[in-house]
Amino acid sequence: MRLIRDSLNATEVAHISMETPLGKVIDYLPQVKLINTDIFTKFMKLDAAYCQLELGLYGLCSDCEIDIEPPRLIADPTEQRCTDCEQKFRREHRHELRLNH
Structure with a gap:
């Protein structure tokens, strides 16, 4: 989360906290040029696993x-x-x- 927060401007940082839904965090990553990073891949995998869990398909x-x-x-x-x-x-x-x- 710190890597993401460090890449955002002050206005954007105010919108990201530990309570920010993962989907919103993922949406920010391309805006701050973090789309081709390990953290982006990990968040995408985590989001997919969470979706499967919600659907009973995990x-x-x-x-x-x-x-x-x-x-x-x-x-x-x-x-x-x-x-x-x-x-x-x-x-x-x-x-x-x-x-x-």
């Missing part, structure tokens, strides 16, 4: 809808895909993923 693969392996969720609670679907996704999108790094 822990299900977003592609095949089977249960994500518990050790995978323990390692990263924001994981969106089971191992098989993650491997398939990475194979199919490897060129796009390479361009983002």
Whole structure:
């Protein structure tokens, strides 16, 4: 949160606090040129996991809808895909993923 607050002007900082909804924080990141950062990626994954939780779909693969392996969720609670679907996704999108790094 401090990185975001440090990048905003005084008026914008007044609107961000620990109570600010995650969606609003995410909306600020492109405005302050933090869209291609690790924090943006983490917030997006957190927001997706929270949405799944609200819908009662947390822990299900977003592609095949089977249960994500518990050790995978323990390692990263924001994981969106089971191992098989993650491997398939990475194979199919490897060129796009390479361009983002």
